[in-house]
Structures are given as C-alpha cells and as structure tokens.
Amino acid sequence: MKKSTYVSVLVLLIFILSTIAALTWIFSNDGTDPFIFKTILWENIEIYGKGIYKHMSTDVAIQWIAQDYVTLFVWAPLLLISLYLYRRNNLKWKILLLWTLFYFFLTYLFYTAMAMYNSIFLVYVSLLCFSFFALFTIFPEISNKDIENIYECKIIVKYISAFLIINCIMIAILWLNVILPPLFDWTIYPESLQHYTTLIVQGFDLWLFLPIGFVSSIMALNKNRYWFVFVSAYIVFLSILMLALVSKIIFMANSWANVVPVIFIISVIFTISLILTSLLFMKMKEN
DSSP, X not given: XXXXXXXXXHHHHXXXXXXXXXXXXXXXXXXXXXXXXXXXXXXXXXXXXXXXXXXXBHHHHHHHHHHHHHIIIIIHHHHHHXXXXXXXXXXXXXXXXXXXXXXXXXXXHHHHHHSOOOTTHHHHHHHHHHHHHHXXXXXXXXXXXXXXHHHTTHHHHHHHHHHHHHHHHHHHHHXXXXXXXXXXXXXXXXGGGTTSSSOXXXXXXXXXXXXXXXXXXXXXXXXXXXXXXXXXXXXXXXXXXXXHHHHHXXXXXXXXXXXXXXXXXXXXXXXXXXXXXXXXXXHSOOO
C-alpha cells in the first residue's frame, strides 16, 4: 500500500469515528437532571447527569460538549480538506494535516485518560491509535528541501518562537498556581480535582506539551533549522487548540460560569497564533 493511501485510510477512519463520537452526545439523552455527589474527599460536586457524560462534573461535561461541537463542525471537515491539500505534496499542507491530526491525538488522549467510562470508550481508543500512526507516517515525509523552505521564513519563525516561549511560561504558571497552593497549605488536593483521580490536563501539559513548545522555540531562536519545523507546526496546532478552548469558555459562560479574565486571555492567544500562522503560510513557497 502506498504511503499516501495508508494516510488517506487512517484520516478517513478518524473522520468517521470522530463524527460518531461527537454525534453520540447529541443523540444520547438518557439519565437524570444534574445532581450533587459527595466525593471521597468529602467535597460536594455537581454531576451533569445526562447522556454519555452523565457521570462527569457539570463544568467539565459542558466543556467537552463544546469540544464535540467544534470537532463536528470545524475540525472534522478541516481534516478532510487537509487530506485533499496534503496530496499536493506541498509543505504548508503537510504541516496543516500534521497538526490537525495532532489536535485529534491530543483530544482523544484526554478523552481516553480522563473521561468517565462510557459506551464509546473503544471509539476513543481507536481514534487515539489511528491519529498516532497517521502522525508518525506523515512526519518523516518532511524533507531537507522542506526544512530549507521554512528556514527562509526565519524572521516570522523568530516571532513565533518568542510568542510560544511566553505562552508556554504563562500556561505553566497558570497550572502551577492550581497545583502549588494546596501543597503549601497542606490541603494537598486542588478544588479543580473534583471527583477525578488526578489532574490529567495539567500533568500532560507540564511534562510533555509545554516543554515541546518551549524547547523547540529556544532551539529555533538559536537558528537550529531542524527545530524550525516543530515551531512552525506548533503554532498551527496552537491556533487550532485555542479555537476549541474559546468555544468551551463560551459554553461555560452560557451556563453562568465566571469566565473573566480567561476569555480575554485565550481570545488574545488565539488571535495572535492565527495571525502568525497566516503570515507563515503566506511566506512559504508553494513548491
């Protein structure tokens, strides 16, 4: 099987399964109204009570519902568009598909690790598997010619690197501000832990995703051209991720949650990352 055919099959499977996963929530309405649950830490948590997220806390379930809508109406169609453009064998479209796939990998990594067990657990596992192998099939296709193409955009990449360093530091401080205060006052468990076993998002961000962005940006600023690929791709992924976060915050606001100042911070990060992504793509050569 040709590599392009292999990628196409994986991407189509991801599209179909992610659509099924998103639609499952829309058509699942079993359960009750929200109810209060006392955790093992003797905290009272409101449980969502409906659909496949019926055992999730209300604020987390609302965020995941928002992400399902964004996946269904934005990123699943973008995945097909990226696949079509990828077949032109052009660097910018390789990067777009690569980091659209990374969005799916990251999303269903968190769904698999954090979601309360439900009827589509194997769908999450399959999406995680397919997106992982699609990523590692496409990434080796980036050639030395592609790297030279990105290197010619080094001025824009330097701005991207500086922005990513600031963003990674800000997010790390935000997560440490959740984790450290309870350790210092000996309460140990952050309020946001709720009835979950651990802080999945904060853990993965602090050990993997933020260090990747930070180290890649430092290396790119030191003119290591091989790291230009990571930085260029990371900013595309960040703009994709921030749109999903904006949608989550809007859904939370509709549920009367306090989203200030987070809504402004995330919106600014999304806007800047989108502008930098657009500038990078305009600067890249077609061939």
